[in-house]
Amino acid sequence: MEILRKILKKKGGKIVLVVADGLGGVPHPDFDFKTELEYAKTPNLDKLARESVLGLTIPIDFGITPGSGPAHMSLFGYDPIENDIGRGVLEALGINFALEDDDLAIRGNFCTLDENGLVVDRRAGRIPTEESKKLVEKLQKEIGKIEDVEVILKPGKEHRFVLVLRGEGLGEGVKETDPQKEGSYPIDPEPVDENGVKTSRVLKEFLRRAREILKDEEKANFVLLRGYSKPPRLVPFEEKYGLRPLALAYYPMYKGLTRLLKMETPDGLNNFDELLDYMEEHYSEYDFFYIHYKDTDKAGEDGDFLKKVEKIEYFDSKIPRILKMEPDVLAITGDHSTPSLMASHSFHPNPLLVRSRIAGSDDAREFNERTCKNGYLGIFHAVKLMPLLLAMAERLKKFGA
Amino acid sequence: MEILRKILKKKGGKIVLVVADGLGGVPHPDFDFKTELEYAKTPNLDKLARESVLGLTIPIDFGITPGSGPAHMSLFGYDPIENDIGRGVLEALGINFALEDDDLAIRGNFCTLDENGLVVDRRAGRIPTEESKKLVEKLQKEIGKIEDVEVILKPGKEHRFVLVLRGEGLGEGVKETDPQKEGSYPIDPEPVDENGVKTSRVLKEFLRRAREILKDEEKANFVLLRGYSKPPRLVPFEEKYGLRPLALAYYPMYKGLTRLLKMETPDGLNNFDELLDYMEEHYSEYDFFYIHYKDTDKAGEDGDFLKKVEKIEYFDSKIPRILKMEPDVLAITGDHSTPSLMASHSFHPNPLLVRSRIAGSDDAREFNERTCKNGYLGIFHAVKLMPLLLAMAERLKKFGA
Numbered sequence: 001m002e003i004l005r006k007i008l009k010k011k012g013g014k015i016v017l018v019v020a021d022g023l024g025g026v027p028h029p030d031f032d033f034k035t036e037l038e039y040a041k042t043p044n045l046d047k048l049a050r051e052s053v054l055g056l057t058i059p060i061d062f063g064i065t066p067g068s069g070p071a072h073m074s075l076f077g078y079d080p081i082e083n084d085i086g087r088g089v090l091e092a093l094g095i096n097f098a099l100e101d102d103d104l105a106i107r108g109n110f111c112t113l114d115e116n117g118l119v120v121d122r123r124a125g126r127i128p129t130e131e132s133k134k135l136v137e138k139l140q141k142e143i144g145k146i147e148d149v150e151v152i153l154k155p156g157k158e159h160r161f162v163l164v165l166r167g168e169g170l171g172e173g174v175k176e177t178d179p180q181k182e183g184s185y186p187i188d189p190e191p192v193d194e195n196g197v198k199t200s201r202v203l204k205e206f207l208r209r210a211r212e213i214l215k216d217e218e219k220a221n222f223v224l225l226r227g228y229s230k231p232p233r234l235v236p237f238e239e240k241y242g243l244r245p246l247a248l249a250y251y252p253m254y255k256g257l258t259r260l261l262k263m264e265t266p267d268g269l270n271n272f273d274e275l276l277d278y279m280e281e282h283y284s285e286y287d288f289f290y291i292h293y294k295d296t297d298k299a300g301e302d303g304d305f306l307k308k309v310e311k312i313e314y315f316d317s318k319i320p321r322i323l324k325m326e327p328d329v330l331a332i333t334g335d336h337s338t339p340s341l342m343a344s345h346s347f348h349p350n351p352l353l354v355r356s357r358i359a360g361s362d363d364a365r366e367f368n369e370r371t372c373k374n375g376y377l378g379i380f381h382a383v384k385l386m387p388l389l390l391a392m393a394e395r396l397k398k399f400g401a
Numbered sequence: 402m403e404i405l406r407k408i409l410k411k412k413g414g415k416i417v418l419v420v421a422d423g424l425g426g427v428p429h430p431d432f433d434f435k436t437e438l439e440y441a442k443t444p445n446l447d448k449l450a451r452e453s454v455l456g457l458t459i460p461i462d463f464g465i466t467p468g469s470g471p472a473h474m475s476l477f478g479y480d481p482i483e484n485d486i487g488r489g490v491l492e493a494l495g496i497n498f499a500l501e502d503d504d505l506a507i508r509g510n511f512c513t514l515d516e517n518g519l520v521v522d523r524r525a526g527r528i529p530t531e532e533s534k535k536l537v538e539k540l541q542k543e544i545g546k547i548e549d550v551e552v553i554l555k556p557g558k559e560h561r562f563v564l565v566l567r568g569e570g571l572g573e574g575v576k577e578t579d580p581q582k583e584g585s586y587p588i589d590p591e592p593v594d595e596n597g598v599k600t601s602r603v604l605k606e607f608l609r610r611a612r613e614i615l616k617d618e619e620k621a622n623f624v625l626l627r628g629y630s631k632p633p634r635l636v637p638f639e640e641k642y643g644l645r646p647l648a649l650a651y652y653p654m655y656k657g658l659t660r661l662l663k664m665e666t667p668d669g670l671n672n673f674d675e676l677l678d679y680m681e682e683h684y685s686e687y688d689f690f691y692i693h694y695k696d697t698d699k700a701g702e703d704g705d706f707l708k709k710v711e712k713i714e715y716f717d718s719k720i721p722r723i724l725k726m727e728p729d730v731l732a733i734t735g736d737h738s739t740p741s742l743m744a745s746h747s748f749h750p751n752p753l754l755v756r757s758r759i760a761g762s763d764d765a766r767e768f769n770e771r772t773c774k775n776g777y778l779g780i781f782h783a784v785k786l787m788p789l790l791l792a793m794a795e796r797l798k799k800f801g802a
Contacts, residue, residue: 003465003482358742360427360749361436361770376770378780380463387464391748398746399461400468400481401488401508401628401654 003399004387008242012395013328013356015243016289019075020315021068022297022338024348024369028305029341036296036305036340037351037368040312044319045332045353049367052330053359055377056349056369057385059336065347068297071335072257076237076290077386085260086172086229092162093259094252096267097154099231104170104199106163107227108153109178110135110220111186119182123159124220135220136161143209146202156252163225165202171195174203176226186224199228236262241390243288248275254292263290272314276321283325291322300338301345308340329356329393331385332367349379356392404800405788409643413796414729414757416644417690420476421716422469423698423739425749425770429706430742437697437706437741438752438769441713445720446733446754450768453731454760456778457750457770458786460737466748469698472736473658477638477691478787486661487573487630493563494660495653497668498555500632505571505600507564508628509554510579511536511621512587520583524560525621536621537562544610547603557653564626566603572596575604577627587625600629637663642791644689649676655693664691673715677722684726692723701739702746709741730757730794732786733768750780757793 025035032039059071060080069090070080088105099105110124110132133155140153149167156162173196177186189203203225214221237245237258247258247265250272258265264286269275272293279289293315299308322330337348351372364371373379377388390396426436433440460472461481470491471481489506500506511525511533534556541554550568557563574597578587590604604626615622638646638659648659648666651673659666665687670676673694680690694716700709723731738749752773765772774780778789791797 007465358427358740358747361439361774363771374775376774378457378774380780384463387462388748389464391464391466396464396466396748398466398468400471400485401491 004390004396005240007397007399008390009395009397010242012287012390013393014287014289015329015389015393016291016322016325016327016331017075017389018291018293018322018330018332019072019335020293020296020312020332021335022300022345023312023334024337024350025300025308025339026337026341026346026348028339031305035369036300036308036312038370039305040309040316042312042316042367044316045367046365048319048323048332048355049353049364049371052353052355052364053362053377054364054367054372054375055352055354056372056375056379057333057352057382058349058379059347059382061381063347065345066336067345068253068335069257071382072254074382075333075335075385076261077240077383078234078261079383083232083234085232085257087227088162088229089231089260090253090256091156091160091227092154092164093256094254095154095156095162097162097164099164100166101231102166102168102170103230104165104172105227105229105231106165106225108161108163109224110159110161111222111224112219113186113222117185119179119184119186119224121219122178122182122224126158127220129155129157132159132161132220135214135217139210139213142213143206146205147198149202151206159220163206165199169195169198170202171199172228172230174199174228176228177207178224178226186222189225231260234260237288238262241288241386242395244286245288245290246279246282246286247290248279249292249294250275251292251294258290272318276318280321280325289327296334297338300340301343303340303343305340329354329389331389333385350382352377352385354389354392358394359392405791405797406641408798408800409791410796410798411643413688413791414794415688415690416730416790416794417692417723417726417728417732418476418790419692419694419723419731419733420473420736421694421697421713421733422736423701423746424713424735425738425751426701426709426740427738427742427747427749432706436770437701437709437713439771440706441710441717443713443717443768445717446768447766449720449724449733449756450754450765450772453754453756453765454763454778455765455768455773455776456753456755457773457776457780458734458753458783459750459780460783462782464748466746467737468746469654469736470658472783473655475783476734476736476786477662478641478784479635479662480784484633484635486633486658488628489563489630490632490661491654491657492557492561492628493555493565494657495655496555496557496563497656498563498565500565501567502632503567503569503571504631505566505573506628506630506632507566507626509562509564510625511560511562512623512625513620514587514623518586520580520585520587520625522620523579523583523625527559528621530556530558533560533562533621536615536618540611540614543614544607547606548599550603552607560621564607566600570596570599571603572600573629573631575600575629577629578608579625579627587623590626632661635661638689639663642689642787643796645687646689646691647680647683647687648691649680650693650695651676652693652695655695659691673719677719681722681726690728697735698739701741702744704741704744706741730755730790732790734786751783753778753786755790755793759795760793
């Protein structure tokens with residue numbers, strides 16, 4: 001899409017992209033073979049479907065189940081495979097940590113080991129944020145530097161923290177220590193390639209000291225490390241599309257990702273309602289709004305069909321607030337599907353609805369996976385959504401004569 | 402599609418590709434939220450839809466609004482981005498001018514400047530062709546050569562003319578002088594890269610002289626230049642597909658484009674009926690027929706919904722003439738959409754209908770955007786249409802064993 005840059009207009013309509021995380025599902029045998037979206041009562045979305053065009057988007061490619069990072073990269077029009085962003089980087093950005101270009105960011109979890117050193121709880125009983133914060137401070141105080149590498153620790157929510165290594169020669173090629181299941185030993189951070197040798201040495205020393213410092217803790221007596229990564233170089237969203245963007249999210253990772261694209265991303269908003277408050281207040285200041293609703297995904301991950309239904313219905317009840325702002329282009333979709341039948345992210349395409357004056361010809365009367373499959377937009381790769389939204393906002397000039 | 406060449410058969414059915422320019426539209430709020438194609442009475446197309454398979458084609462890519470040049474390149478199966486053809490080249494070919502390989506072709510417009518030198522009419526009141534022709538001849542007579550560059554001027558329709566620079570070292574990297582809006586000064590043809598330096602010098606001198614020569618004209622007192630381009634090297638259509646092609650169009654640009662593909666393109670045909678006359682007369686001589694109907698696009702560009710409806714109904718009335726020739730494969734589609742709601746080309750996909758003995762399974766009973774979205778052919782990139790038509794004409798061998 002190199003041609004996009006050549007045909008961008010300086011002006012055009014406002015675009016609102018509403019992402020209900022993990023929105024899509026699959027038919028559930030216990031609920032009349034309906035999906036959550038079919039089962040939920042969504043009068044506002046259904047009414048909107050009549051005025052919109054529908055489709056399905058493939059987050060990455062056929063059969064590929066994405067994490068939220070790559071799924072969002074697609075939604076923002078960045079090839080998610082070319083622009084793979086590590087979990088550590090996303091976590092660091094999510095807590096507002098100013099990463100430097102060569103920093104190696106790592107996602108840390110407190111965990112519980114039993115007397116034999118086996119992981120019995122990968123999340124240390126989800127210890128409270130306050131408690132976790134004290135432990136992070138303690139680690140930081142006692143481990144300031146390893147070799148010539150500055151070791152920076154920052155607390156996250158509950159059992160999570162971010163570990164940043166700042167120094168020269170720190171590659172990503174090291175084994176993650178999280179065994180991904182209980183009842184196993186933590187994995188040693190052995191190097192997997194040459195550029196991981198120094199990182200491996202530093203991490204081994206870090207873990208040795210952390211084990212010593214935490215040994216008397218009841219729950220959080222060790223740490224697991226994963227998502228070693230350096231910040232990628234990405235074209236800022238505003239430069240790519242000529243849109244002044246506002247990104248609204250109440251979960252760290254999504255804020256982190258939008259910061260990487262240099263979107264404006266306010267802190268201190270704690271739920272979807274607060275995002276909408278902020279959006280209403282600042283609606284005149286931006287051209288593009290990304291607003292993220294997390295709760296659908298959480299309920300899906302919990303495998304709780306009715307809870308996901310409830311979260312969808314809550315989401316539906318907020319649609320009128322968005323419509324009241326009168327966006328020129330309104331897109332509602334997921335980043336990936338999270339069927340409660342699977343209790344996990346999945347490869348299924350995302351239901352998509354787009355309303356604009358010039359959206360096109362559709363005949364849907366409801367918004368769900370089945371109506372979306374018959375939609376005018378067809379089934380297409382999510383990475384193509386942004387060009388389509390720009391076109392519907394009349395922000396693209398003609399290509400060629 | 403390099404494999405195509407390897408699997409081409411020497412024989413097979415006749416293919417007729419009928420292009421109603423700008424055919425597709427979007428639902429119009431003043432006309433019961435119907436598109437032009439839905440609103441129009443099209444008994445012949447609807448009957449044909451029952452015997453055909455339908456689909457939608459994306460002219461270039463999601464969200465991209467094409468000019469007619471790239472949109473047609475896609476229809477003919479040439480990647481429109483790799484094979485970008487300049488406006489100047491298309492105009493030159495359209496008036497039957499024999500471009501040489503290194504010629505630089507430029508699209509010219511007469512325009513009106515006010516006493517301060519501001520453009521007050523980019524088309525000089527659309528002066529009549531006869532008047533414009535005289536001015537072109539005057540310019541040609543007085544400006545034969547600049548430096549070592551031969552300056553060739555050819556009249557077009559109304560305010561349009563073609564300027565060809567023939568000489569060495571003439572690159573395309575020069576600013577277009579058309580400000581694209583009234584109330585602005587013409588832009589100086591400054592070079593934008595090294596290979597435009599000489600071109601810039603020659604054009605500045607050309608414009609200096611033209612301003613002097615035209616200064617006493619009431620309307621056409623200056624010229625605007627754009628679309629600087631050299632002819633691309635393209636594989637001829639016949640070589641690419643093993644089809645002997647006849648291209649029928651009554652507008653210059655379309656003839657120009659088909660000449661670039663070395664199709665046979667008769668001159669002197671002035672409307673769709675005359676194209677059909679010619680086609681009937683020469684039907685036995687060719688394997689592939691491209692026949693172009695312009696009026697749908699013009700009405701759409703004028704933003705005149707009912708006029709576009711009327712032009713569609715006229716088009717529909719000609720379908721029996723085409724059917725009478727009994728093509729083995731008949732495709733009817735647009736090159737791009739031109740919704741009268743937008744009064745411009747758009748990014749929306751093209752309605753497509755294909756009839757052949759082996760077309761496939763469809764259940765459409767009407768031909769419009771909504772029935773096409775549900776069609777057997779799905780939504781696909783227009784550049785894939787030609788292979789599909791070849792297959793339906795039984796002109797492709799099996800790939801592999």
